[in-house]
Amino acid sequence: MELTKDEEKSLNGEHGEAMQTAYRILSATGEATDAEKLVPIHWAHVSGVNYNTIGDAGEEFLATISKDAKFRVRTTVNPMGYDKDSVEKFGLDENFIQKQESIRESYKKMGVTPSFSCIPYEIYDMPQEGTQVAFAETNAAIYANSVGKLKTNKESAFSALASAITGKSPYSDLRKDDSPTMSIAMKVSDPNELTFGLLGYFAGKVADKSVAISGVKNLDKRCNKSLCASMGTSGTCGKFVLDDNSDASEKVDFDEKEMQKVYDELNTTESGDLITLGSPQLGLEEMTDLASMLKGRAFKKRCLIFCPRTIQEQARHMGYAGQLESAGCELMSDCCTCLTPLVTKKDVDSVTTNSIKGAYYLKNSNGLDVNLKPLSEIVRDETS
Amino acid sequence: MTLKTIVKGKVTGKVLKSSQPINFLGSVDKKTGAITDQKHALFGKKIAGSILVFPNGIGSSVGAYTIYSLKSNNSAPAAMACQKADLTVASGCALANIPLFILSPDEYDSMKDGDEISLG
Numbered sequence: 001m002e003l004t005k006d007e008e009k010s011l012n013g014e015h016g017e018a019m020q021t022a023y024r025i026l027s028a029t030g031e032a033t034d035a036e037k038l039v040p041i042h043w044a045h046v047s048g049v050n051y052n053t054i055g056d057a058g059e060e061f062l063a064t065i066s067k068d069a070k071f072r073v074r075t076t077v078n079p080m081g082y083d084k085d086s087v088e089k090f091g092l093d094e095n096f097i098q099k100q101e102s103i104r105e106s107y108k109k110m111g112v113t114p115s116f117s118c119i120p121y122e123i124y125d126m127p128q129e130g131t132q133v134a135f136a137e138t139n140a141a142i143y144a145n146s147v148g149k150l151k152t153n154k155e156s157a158f159s160a161l162a163s164a165i166t167g168k169s170p171y172s173d174l175r176k177d178d179s180p181t182m183s184i185a186m187k188v189s190d191p192n193e194l195t196f197g198l199l200g201y202f203a204g205k206v207a208d209k210s211v212a213i214s215g216v217k218n219l220d221k222r223c224n225k226s227l228c229a230s231m232g233t234s235g236t237c238g239k240f241v242l243d244d245n246s247d248a249s250e251k252v253d254f255d256e257k258e259m260q261k262v263y264d265e266l267n268t269t270e271s272g273d274l275i276t277l278g279s280p281q282l283g284l285e286e287m288t289d290l291a292s293m294l295k296g297r298a299f300k301k302r303c304l305i306f307c308p309r310t311i312q313e314q315a316r317h318m319g320y321a322g323q324l325e326s327a328g329c330e331l332m333s334d335c336c337t338c339l340t341p342l343v344t345k346k347d348v349d350s351v352t353t354n355s356i357k358g359a360y361y362l363k364n365s366n367g368l369d370v371n372l373k374p375l376s377e378i379v380r381d382e383t384s
Numbered sequence: 385m386t387l388k389t390i391v392k393g394k395v396t397g398k399v400l401k402s403s404q405p406i407n408f409l410g411s412v413d414k415k416t417g418a419i420t421d422q423k424h425a426l427f428g429k430k431i432a433g434s435i436l437v438f439p440n441g442i443g444s445s446v447g448a449y450t451i452y453s454l455k456s457n458n459s460a461p462a463a464m465a466c467q468k469a470d471l472t473v474a475s476g477c478a479l480a481n482i483p484l485f486i487l488s489p490d491e492y493d494s495m496k497d498g499d500e501i502s503l504g
Contacts, residue, residue: 021479028478032390032469032486047445054449055414057456061479136445156448158475173471204442235405235442236470265423339409339446361444364410364421 001030001170002037010166018069022162026170029159035170039132041152044071044164045120047078047136048157049107051100052341059099062106065161069110072167076115076124077107078137079281079306079336086332090342110164116334117308119225121148122283134169136160138232139225139280139357145239147224151175154238173209174238182207183248186215187255192374197226197356198262199254204235211237212246222289222375225280230356266359269369272352275299275382277375278306279337279358287315290375291323297383299328301352304343309333327383339365352378386465386485386503390474393483394504395463400434401497402426408447408472417459435503436461437487437495441473451476463503467492 003023009015011023026038048054054062081100082092108114117123118137121144127133129149135141136155144150153173155163163169184203188195196219203211211231219227219242231237282290282305290305305324307315312333315321321331335342337358343351343366350369351362359370373381404425406412411421417432432454441447451473454460463483466473477484483504487495495501 025475025478028390028474028484029471031388032471032474032484048449050446053409053444053446055453057414057453058449060456061452138443138445141445153471154445156445156470156472156475158448158452158479159471160445162475233407233410233443236440339444361410364407 001027001035007038016068018065018165021065022165025158025162026166026168029156030170030172033153033170033172035172037171038168039171039175040167041132041134041163041169042073042127043133044073044075044160045077045133045135045137045140046075046157046160046164048161049078049080049103049116050339051096051103052081053339054103056099059103062103066106066109069165071111071164073164074113075111075164076113076117076120078118079116080104080334081341083332083334086330092341096341115308118280118336119283119308123308123310126150132169132175134160134163139229142228142232142238142240143224145174145178146228146241154232154236178210178239180210180212180241180246180248182250182252183212183214183246185251185253186213187253188259192376193222193226194354194372194374195259196223197230198259200227200230201234201262201266201356202254202258203240204231204233204237206252207235207237209237210239212241212243212248214244214246216242218242221283221285226356229280233357233360263372266356266363267370267372268363269350269371272350272371273301273348274343275301275303275352275378276306276337276343276358277303277353279353279355281336282307282311284311284314287311287324288320291320293379294324294327294383297327297379299383301382303329304332305329306332306336337362343368352382354378386491387488388486389504390469390484390486391477391482392504393463395435395483396500396502397433397435397462399495399497399499399501400426400429400431400436401495402438405439405442407443408441408450408476409444412450412454414450414453415457415459417454431461432459434461435501436464437492439467441470445472447472448476448479451482452480455480455482465503
């Protein structure tokens with residue numbers, strides 16, 4: 001990858017250690033993805049905020065780099081480990097809270113917009129089509145490319161952080177060539193958001209960079225988010241297009257049999273001790289929709305709902321938050337189902353959710369059994 | 385032949401080869417370097433000190449922090465070698481200073497689990 005004279009100086013440490021670290025990361029990712037140059041980006045969305053995932057090494061790294069790094073472009077961040085309004089209910093130890101607050105402070109020092117959300121595309125205005133951004137959170141990167149028509153690589157936590165610090169990203173991968181090389185025919189009838197989650201997990205496994213999906217007219221927000229999140233979990237694919245006439249050379253079917261295979265890989269129990277909704281976090285549309293589904297009903301078990309703080313505030317003003325709470329939901333902001341330290345084996349053995357991404361990490365990272373169901377069935381079976 | 389060097393370094397060690405891609409955040413214990421995903425081909429094995437040969441990284445962007453943490457906890461592979469590079473593995477190795485190589489298809493196929501090899 002060719003660097004300008006000024007970029008070269010940064011890589012050699014002439015503009016400080018933080019800048020040097022950022023350029024070292026960009027050089028490696030540029031080399032890895034055959035980029036010939038760096039291009040300016042207009043928005044970075046950084047992951048690596050939750051102490052549960054980045055640990056002591058991550059916390060120390062951020063404390064060090066934030067001493068002299070400043071974000072050059074608007075930078076939003078992923079969820080952290082808890083909602084400070086309800087943290088005392090979950091019995092996290094003092095060390096966790098202290099380290100998490102240190103991470104929050106490091107991002108603040110670098111000039112972050114404190115979104116603590118994995119759905120930046122639902123809480124901020126989207127820039128115009130074709131704008132170069134650098135999104136790390138995988139569901140957000142796939143959503144930005146596929147639904148928002150923006151341009152981003154499927155960035156890593158460090159490459160997005162380096163882009164936030166430098167305002168640049170390698171001109172590679174999906175920025176350059178995003179034409180699908182594979183087309184998947186959707187053959188499952190009457191699909192819901194869980195079906196699209198299973199399709200996304202399958203697509204992530206078989207497709208490489210970008211994939212076409214045929215047999216699907218349009219997707220509502222819940223289905224779109226479910227598809228993006230599960231695709232990001234299982235593979236490297238960073239974009240999908242709905243296209244019945246793709247000229248992609250490779251074609252595969254996603255039928256009932258394939259769907260069942262994915263389901264059997266991720267579903268490990270028929271019932272959960274607790275319900276979680278929100279991986280990705282719920283947006284306003286999903287909150288209002290859920291409130292109307294729950295009219296006159298209440299959950300029989302504990303039900304945690306994860307949403308961005310701005311969405312919770314809006315929902316509260318509009319009365320929906322109160323309705324959800326009356327139906328037994330606990331609203332949580334700044335954190336997410338995925339990699340949560342709040343749902344552990346100490347308290348429960350199993351979780352019911354409609355999120356494939358949530359299921360994957362609840363099983364693999366939290367060691368819990370997972371019961372997967374679409375939202376309509378969760379409401380039918382778990383409320384009265 | 386090694387097609388590309390993403391992070392430089394000379395290393396000699398034993399190959400630990402995975403037939404499957406690796407989700408570092410979801411399936412590797414960042415303290416011990418053990419593979420924790422029961423459905424993974426390397427389940428129960430430790431990647432520490434090995435030359436980890438695998439197709440590519442997948443999944444969460446935060447996997448880059450897992451790679452960095454492995455290094456801080458002295459549980460990282462001595463080097464990694466992949467079929468294709470992805471941003472999570474490339475950036476994690478760059479920050480942790482773990483040598484990372486992209487292999488030619490022939491070289492990738494010829495590496496066997498347990499081989500003593502030198503790279504770089």
